[in-house]
Amino acid sequence: MSTAEIVRELETLPRPERAGIARKILQGLCRNDKIVERIMQRIENPDIPEDVWRGIEDAEDSRMVEMEMALHDKPPGRK
Numbered sequence: 001m002s003t004a005e006i007v008r009e010l011e012t013l014p015r016p017e018r019a020g021i022a023r024k025i026l027q028g029l030c031r032n033d034k035i036v037e038r039i040m041q042r043i044e045n046p047d048i049p050e051d052v053w054r055g056i057e058d059a060e061d062s063r064m065v066e067m068e069m070a071l072h073d074k075p076p077g078r079k
Helices: 003-011 017-028 033-045 050-060 067-074
Strands: none
Touching: 003 017, 017 033, 033 050
């Protein structure tokens, strides 16, 4: 079976089944489940803006600043 034939077959499947196949393919290629999960979240929730995803990921990765520090302290690297 050629690549074009596989793609045509995939296009006939319902969206949830295609997403499941995409997840398995990514897991086979990527080896990093966190990255695969983040990609799949975007695919499964296309209505959520990218900046929201970045905020969620920053919080998950503990890249946050306390509100008081953000309001009162100068950012690092600023004079």
